[in-house]
Every structure is written in C-alpha cells, then in structure tokens.
Amino acid sequence: MSIAPVVRELPGMDRTTRRTPNLAHALARTAIRTPGATAVVFRDLRWTWAELDRRVDALAVALQRRGVRPGSVVLTHAPNCPDMVTVMYAVWRVGAVWAPTNFRLDPDDVVALARHVEPVLFVCHRDYPAHAEALAEVPVWSLGDDPDAGAADGDDVARLVAENDGERPVAYAPRVDDPVWLFFTSGSSGTPKAAVLTHDQMQFVVTNHLCDLMPDLRTEDATLVVAPLSHGAGIHVLGHVARGARIVLLPERRLDPETAWRLVEQERVSTMFTVPTILNRLAQDESAARHDRSSLRYLIYAGAPITGKDLGRDLEALGPVLVQYYGLGEVTGNVTVLPTWMHEPPPAPGEIPPAGIERTGMQISIQDEGGNELPPGERGEICVCGPAVFAGYYANDAANAKVFRDGWFRTGDLGYLDERGMLYITGRDSDMYISGGSNIDPREVEEKVLRHPDVAEVGVVGVPHERWGEVGYAVCVPRAGSRPDPATIEEWCRSNMPGYKAPRRVVLVDALPTSGYGKVTKKLLRALLEERGEWPTEAEAS
Structure with a gap:
C-alpha cells in the first residue's frame, strides 16, 4: 500500500500573501487594555503603557518622515535606557528592521556590522560619540538616559518624540517571513553574524516564553532587566509587554547586587532574565538574604552552561525560583526548558547538570556527522526544528549552507538525550x-x-x-x-x-x-x- 505525498501548499494558497501580526501590535493592545498601568521604571521615571505607546507613535511618525520604510535597517547602539524600548517598538511599527549592537563593542566593530547590514539610520546613545562619528556616512539620531533632555543639536529621539507628539503613523501590516530583528550572534571568533528574525517567528517565541518560562505572568507582575536589551533580555521583555507587566531598568550600567535586590523588594519584581555569571553574582552576594524576595517567581538563566557547583549554591540561596533554558540567538532561546519544578538537587560532583526538555512546539534530534539520528545516551550534534528557528543569516549563503541540513538547524553544540528526553550539553564542537x-x-x-x-x-x-x-x-x-x-x-x-x-x-x-x-x-x-x-x-x- 502506498501513501500519496503530503501536499505542501493547498491550491490557491500563497504564504507570501498571508498576514501576520506586527510585533509592535502587542504594545498597542496593552496600552488600550491597561492605559494607566506602569510600563517602564527607570530611576525616578515611571511611564504608563499609554505614555509609552504614544512615544512610539510619535517616533514612528518621525521615522516615516525621514524615509525609513518597511525592510529598512535601523542600527542601534545604546545601553539599557527607557527610549531603547521606544526605538525598538517604533522601528517595528513602521515595518523597519531593528539591528541592536552590544553596547560594549568598539567603534570599529560597529562599523563592521554597519557595512554588513547597510543601515539607513544609526540611533546612538549620547555617551558614545566616537561610535556616532565612526558612522558619519549614515544619518545619526541620538538618545540618552534622560528622555526629557534632548541633545543640544542634531536629531535626537527626545526632541523628535516631542515634535510629533499626538500624531499617528501608518502602521505596517507584515506578511509571513517579513524580517523584524537582525540579531547579532556572539560567536566565538570573527565578526558576529546577523540572524534574521521575523514577525511571525517572534510571535511564536513570545507565546512560547509565556507558555514554558512564565506560564502565569500577569499585569501586576514586573521584570528587572539586568542584561542588555539588545539580546536575550530584549526577547524576555516582549512577553511582559504582551501581558502588560512592567519593565524595571537598573539605574546604573554596572550590575550591583545590592541595588538589584533592593529593586526586587521595592518594585515587587517577579521575573528576571540572566546569564549564569550574573545569576551567580546575584545569588551568592550577601545582600540577597537582606531583602524581601517573596515576589520573585522566575529567575531565568540562559546563554551558557552552569556548573553543578554553582547550581547547588544558587538553589540553596534562592530556593525554587530558577528556570533554565537553552537555545542560541538563531533559535531565540527556544530549544529546551528546565522549569522550577524540574530543578532538582545538583548532580553528583563531576557530573553535568541537565539543560531541560524540549520547548513546546520544538523538536530536538541528536545527529552524527552524517546527519543520522542517534539513540538516547549517545553524544552527537544537537539539531533542532520548529517555528522558533530563524529565517537564516543576513547575506551569508555560506553560513546558511553550513547550519542547515535536511531542514534541521545545526547548533554546533554537542550533547545527548537520556531516556526521559532530558538534554545534556557536553560542549561545542568548535571547543x-x-x-x-x-x-x-x-x-x-x-x-x-x-x-x-x-x-x-x-x-x-x-x-x-x-x-x-x-x-x-x-x-x-x-x-x-x-x-x-x-x-x-x-x-x-x-x-x-x-x-x-x-x-x-x-x-x-x-x-x-x-x-x-x-x-x-x-x-x-x-x-x-x-x-x-x-x-x-x-x-x-x-
């Protein structure tokens, strides 16, 4: 008996004509639902969702008047600050593509990224004039920590928001596979690559984060941002915007555990996104025991493996609030999750802690060098498929050919699945x-x-x-x-x-x-x- 092949697209169905929600739509929806609730907290500043949405509209109008069109790339270089959120959502609202850099990069590094992605606009924090000067051939807008104090001259986000306050842009209605974010991967050597994230992919990622990482996130919740919004922390914030949970930014760029725990107590923070190095500093600092942490339900860590020794210390210090996920920027973190209730006592000394189970809607395959799937317990390359996988690297056919094989995304990480489907990561192939x-x-x-x-x-x-x-x-x-x-x-x-x-x-x-x-x-x-x-x-x- 033979089975006819599955029809990949029904007659008359063209996926390029299918619409998908604009990633910025969640902000507009939240501003309508809870306009007076607090959206962003930074030092003495407290914006409501209505105020943030109004700022995004005003800056989106300025972008359109300056010729920023759907598909245009807007490069951004800034540490965490309130108008970083304004810029990202304004760029998305007009259909442009946000390309945030790591603010610790040198001017030459940012120039190399700009040459690769060819931005039509560079939004640069006022504290980094050398970076703005290095990209003088690109129109530059400035922004700063104080949203009410624009630069003395030149184009400034605060001034542009004020000039266009109350106006509404022509919102862009994206199609499936329309790009929204160029996510610069950290890489282990050379210039980082730009992973193309799309509106529809990111809608799945937001839904998945709310499903697997923070399943009961509510409007009264809050997140403390202790990592750069340009990368994983920015992805984490998207779910909070969708739920209307407020975003609390650290008052200074350097992480101070005492300040972080004071804000957790003061703002009744319920979630944080960290990397293991930050988690260890927070958990193992003596200030953690001196502040009320009862509001904290999910302290999420990702980005690098955690050692068994550190995991034991962190669990002992903070209790059952840890959530681990594994995933690269190309998969926006959506490969595995180890929720609070799976964080068991650390393994025996010398053993590798687990990285979790497959994220909802995602699939893992451990493969050998020839692409053959390996049975439980055998180590190979961790490969993944599902809606969270990116569209590919921007203008990099060679890299795309290397990381995709028979429809699977090859992570370059090595590991194995046990009989329960729990993933263990043993290292990177390149390491x-x-x-x-x-x-x-x-x-x-x-x-x-x-x-x-x-x-x-x-x-x-x-x-x-x-x-x-x-x-x-x-x-x-x-x-x-x-x-x-x-x-x-x-x-x-x-x-x-x-x-x-x-x-x-x-x-x-x-x-x-x-x-x-x-x-x-x-x-x-x-x-x-x-x-x-x-x-x-x-x-x-x-």
Whole structure:
C-alpha cells in the first residue's frame, strides 16, 4: 500500500500573501487594555503603557518622515535606557528592521556590522560619540538616559518624540517571513553574524516564553532587566509587554547586587532574565538574604552552561525560583526548558547538570556527522526544528549552507538525550580538542576540576602539544581565602580523572575573562594565556 505525498501548499494558497501580526501590535493592545498601568521604571521615571505607546507613535511618525520604510535597517547602539524600548517598538511599527549592537563593542566593530547590514539610520546613545562619528556616512539620531533632555543639536529621539507628539503613523501590516530583528550572534571568533528574525517567528517565541518560562505572568507582575536589551533580555521583555507587566531598568550600567535586590523588594519584581555569571553574582552576594524576595517567581538563566557547583549554591540561596533554558540567538532561546519544578538537587560532583526538555512546539534530534539520528545516551550534534528557528543569516549563503541540513538547524553544540528526553550539553564542537587521538569536551573536564575543594571557577582550553597534538590547560579561580599550588591541583587531576583528560597545566587567575555577552569563551582564555606568556610558542608546540 502506498501513501500519496503530503501536499505542501493547498491550491490557491500563497504564504507570501498571508498576514501576520506586527510585533509592535502587542504594545498597542496593552496600552488600550491597561492605559494607566506602569510600563517602564527607570530611576525616578515611571511611564504608563499609554505614555509609552504614544512615544512610539510619535517616533514612528518621525521615522516615516525621514524615509525609513518597511525592510529598512535601523542600527542601534545604546545601553539599557527607557527610549531603547521606544526605538525598538517604533522601528517595528513602521515595518523597519531593528539591528541592536552590544553596547560594549568598539567603534570599529560597529562599523563592521554597519557595512554588513547597510543601515539607513544609526540611533546612538549620547555617551558614545566616537561610535556616532565612526558612522558619519549614515544619518545619526541620538538618545540618552534622560528622555526629557534632548541633545543640544542634531536629531535626537527626545526632541523628535516631542515634535510629533499626538500624531499617528501608518502602521505596517507584515506578511509571513517579513524580517523584524537582525540579531547579532556572539560567536566565538570573527565578526558576529546577523540572524534574521521575523514577525511571525517572534510571535511564536513570545507565546512560547509565556507558555514554558512564565506560564502565569500577569499585569501586576514586573521584570528587572539586568542584561542588555539588545539580546536575550530584549526577547524576555516582549512577553511582559504582551501581558502588560512592567519593565524595571537598573539605574546604573554596572550590575550591583545590592541595588538589584533592593529593586526586587521595592518594585515587587517577579521575573528576571540572566546569564549564569550574573545569576551567580546575584545569588551568592550577601545582600540577597537582606531583602524581601517573596515576589520573585522566575529567575531565568540562559546563554551558557552552569556548573553543578554553582547550581547547588544558587538553589540553596534562592530556593525554587530558577528556570533554565537553552537555545542560541538563531533559535531565540527556544530549544529546551528546565522549569522550577524540574530543578532538582545538583548532580553528583563531576557530573553535568541537565539543560531541560524540549520547548513546546520544538523538536530536538541528536545527529552524527552524517546527519543520522542517534539513540538516547549517545553524544552527537544537537539539531533542532520548529517555528522558533530563524529565517537564516543576513547575506551569508555560506553560513546558511553550513547550519542547515535536511531542514534541521545545526547548533554546533554537542550533547545527548537520556531516556526521559532530558538534554545534556557536553560542549561545542568548535571547543573540542584532540589529545592523543581522543576527542575531549572541555566542559566535562571543567566539571571534574570543580570537584577540587580549592577551585571556585575554571575554564579549560586545548593548546598545541608536540607529542599529543593538543593538551588541556585549566585556567582556575581559587576559592576565596585559599592559595593553592597549581602543581598540587595538577596532581589531583591526574589522580581523579583519566590521564588523557587531566589538564597538563593549571594557571591561577583572579577572575575568568568574559565577553560582552557574559560568556567565558575559548578565544578569551587563549588571549589571557597568551598575555601571561603561558600559551606555547610554535617552537614549543612543534
């Protein structure tokens, strides 16, 4: 018996004619439903949803009058500030594409991004004049921390909002697959790529976040933004706009745990999005115990693996409020979720904590190098499909050909699914090193090294070696108050793990290097070792 192939599109159905809601529609809907409720809190400023929506309308009118059209790219370089939210929603309302940078990037880095995505407008914070000057060939608008104080000259978001206050733009009605956000991925080397996110994809992402991460989010809730809105924190905020839950911004750019916990108590904050490095600082700071945290229901962390040691400490300090998700910018975080009720006591020392189960509407496949699906317990590349997967990289056919195979998005991460469907991430394919013919995942080694009582943090990287090809170097942060001997830790490693996995050298540092995205990358570890003269020279490695 044969089965006829499924018809991919019904007669007369052309998906390019299908409409999808504009991502900015959620703001307009919330402003109608709860106009007087607080939307944004920053220092002494408190905007209502009606005020925020009115500002977005006014700036959208200014964008249209300056020739910004559907599909135009608007590059934005700014730390978290109230009008960052105004800009993102105004850009979307007119059908343009928002391209926010990491505000820690140097001017040359931003210029490289601009050359790649060709923006028609650059919105730049007033505290970064060198960046604005570097992109002088592109029209520049400024914005600042104080929305009521525009720049003395030139185009400024505050002034443009005031000039067009009360006017309504021609709202754009997008079609399926219309781009909305160029999401610059952090990457491990080279210039970050721009992942194209679309209106319909992001509508699914918002729904999925509300379903899997914050299932009972309500209008009276609030989120404290402790990470850049340009990336994961910006995605997290979208669900709060849809629900009408207020957005609380830190008063300063540097994270101060005392200030963060004071705001949690003062604003009755119920959610936060963090990365593990921020989570650890918040949870392990003594100020956490001095403030009322009873309103906090979901402290969500993502962006990098968490160690078993840190997970145990954080759970003990904060209680059952932790939610982990795994996913890259290309999948906008929607691969797995480990909800509060699945956060069990940490695994045995040296074991890898789980990354969670498949997000609703998404599917994971662990595949070998040939694209064949592997059974539970076998390690391979984590591949994923579903509505949260991005449309592809902007103007980068080579990268697209590399990351898509037979319809699956290839994450480049390695891991396995257990019999329950729980995902365990063992590392990135690009981070692996080969020692004596054996593939070694740095993360597995890191978990073992963390069992040493005097090691608080560790990053392992493979370095060239004449005999073995590569060997592992462990960059360790000692436990507070301890002064261990690197040779003693090296000997302990040789006694507590297979010899080929044991780090050949231990280097002690005060802190591990992190990227602007809060990640400890192998590139940064190598740079640190090179700076200290610890990285083998070509003569030493050959």
